[in-house]
Amino acid sequence: MAFASGSRADRPNIVLVVADDQGWGDVGYQGHPVLKTPHLDEAARSGLRFERFYAQAPVCSPTRATLLTGRHPNRMGVFTWGYPIRPQEITLAKLLREAGYATGHFGKWHLGSVYRASPVHPGRMGFERWVSSPNFFDNNPIFSDEGTAVPFQGESSVVTVQVALEWIRKQAEAGRPFFAMICFGSPHAPHQAAEEDRALYLDQPPALREFYGEITGIDRAFGMLRQALAELGIRENTILWYTSDNGALPKVGSTGGFRGNKGQIYEGGLLVPTFLEWPAKIRTPRVTRVRCCSADIFPTILEIVGIEPPANLPLDGISLVPVIEGKWERRPVPLGFWHYPAPGISTPSAKWMAELLAAQQKGEDLPPDGPSQRAGQLPDPPYPSDQFPGHAAWIEGDWKLHRIETAKGKIRWELYNLEEDPAESTDRAAEEPERLGAMQKRLEAWLRSVVQSLNGADYAGLGESPSLPESKSR
Missing domain, CATH: 3.30.1120.10 (Arylsulfatase, C-terminal domain)
Incomplete structure (x- = not known):
């Protein structure tokens, strides 16, 4: 199965979709007794479904840093939620953009400020088009449209896909291969389902109505995305990769019976629903139990596109091309995890974006937060190499x-x-x-x-x- 091609027209489009706090069992296809996720279920049945896919960390920001770099988040100081990515890192978006891809980020960023002067907003990290939120977001969000605060109306996941599709359509019309990273703000708490999604779960306790409704909102948005790719005539050669940033929430989420929850590196805090559709190459639906992880996405995409990984930057992932080809039954190298006991950094999206909107309406702008401004600073003194708390x-x-x-x-x-x-x-x-x-x-x-x-x-x-x-x- 040959992937890399010298022809620009033959290179696949890449759409990476990331949910926020959706656990392994928070989908219908894993046998959830209540959740309705028909579009996610159909995609998982149609492509390559990963039964043992691990988020690189049990919380959000670290896994997102790994998705972009193929490296463990602690290598770049993204210990837990709210920590910014280092501007020195070489991201998947940067490499794909240098190779001629259009690159776009839509939705949750959570790797630093999305204000215009931030050294680590998506534009600085390789995305030429970005409409992003500093953290999770609920319905009717305010996004940073390349540094400009813009209010949107609608269910949060649907809005995210609509914005992404506006850009995707232009790339398809131009015949330019693209990489779109679409990051939902759901089902992160607090849960606020749209009325039509909540209505499916009126027989459930109030908290579950909202939580399940948010996941069904994701499913509706994902269905819109799949349908649009088909209507544009590009679904055949588009890699559509779905995953989540950490394991299931306690109380409302489902680990599928695995131990632990979000915030823990037992199986329930790391295993996430993941599948990949690529009709041009994956013609027979399959389920794999090979243990894979977030860090594997970076080297996999690079091999498929024919890009050499960055020199001198140790990667923690491996290419999953042999898994896509059906050649592996077991992972040939180990998986490493390390949840460092650092306090999180508050990133109140709704508050910060409302403040930015108000400032810009007065003709002013706001500086990024302190941690984002200092994102490139290295530890002084350095961390000891004989202690691993x-x-x-x-x-x-x-x-x-x-x-x-x-x-x-x-x-x-x-x-x-x-x-x-x-x-x-x-x-x-x-x-x-x-x-x-x-x-x-x-x-x-x-x-x-x-x-x-x-x-x-x-x-x-x-x-x-x-x-x-x-x-x-x-």
Whole structure:
């Protein structure tokens, strides 16, 4: 199955759709007893469905940084929600744009300020067209249209797709390959469903009506997107990749029975609904149980398009082309996770965007927040390379090792066989000392590598980040 082509006309379009807080079981196709997601279900049945796809982190911003770079978020200091991406990072959007793709970001950003002067707004990170929100958003949102606050009316996910489709249609008409990253603000709390979506769940408790309604809103928007790609005649050679940024919310979300929730790196906090449609190459629907993760999307797209990964930047993902081709039954390399115990950075989207709108209506503008302004600064003093606080995990084959380091430096280890014990209920560390010791060494070697990146070692010799024009592709 040959992917890369020298012909610009043959290169696939790429649409990456990211939900916000949608867990593994928060879809109809995983057997949810109440949720109605017919469009997501149909897409999962039609393409390649990933049964064991891991978000790179159990919260939002870190996974989004990984989706753009193929690197663990701690390598660039995106420890948890609200942390900005470093401007030194080489993103998928930058590389695709240099290769001739139109690039657009629509919806939730959450990797820094979306104000005009931000050093890390989507435009600075490779997106030539962007209509974005600093964090999650509800119905009738105010988006930053390349730095200008613009109010929109409608259900939040539908609005996001409508804005994206306006741009996609222009690229299709121009015959230009495109990369669109469409990021919903749902089903992040607080939940606020549109009336038509809420009406499907009137027999449910009030909180679930809103939560389920938001997911059905996502489904409606996704259906609009799929239909539009077909009507434009580009669906055949468009990679449509759907995923989420972390595992299920407690109380309202569904992990499908896996242990843990959002904020934890047990399976329930990391496993997310993911599938890929690409009719030109995936003609027979399939389900894969190969363990894959957010970091794999970056190298997969690069291989498909024929772009070399950036030199000197360690990647934590691998190309999934062999999975797309049906050649792998098991992942050949380990998966690493590390949830660093840093406090989140408040990013109140509705408040900030209302303030920006008010300022711009008076002919003024606002500066980005402090963390965004300092996004490129490296740690001083550097982080120690022999301490790894928080919760880390390492998956090799069906074995998952947990390393939990407390604030006082005490370390606890847990070991589970995920094939026999997917709920991570029986710790096998005491009965597998040889396996435990070998996995401990490999996990800690990887953690040291992450700390080296965190301290800036990867940026030496890279020079300036590629300069991209600010031209628009409206």
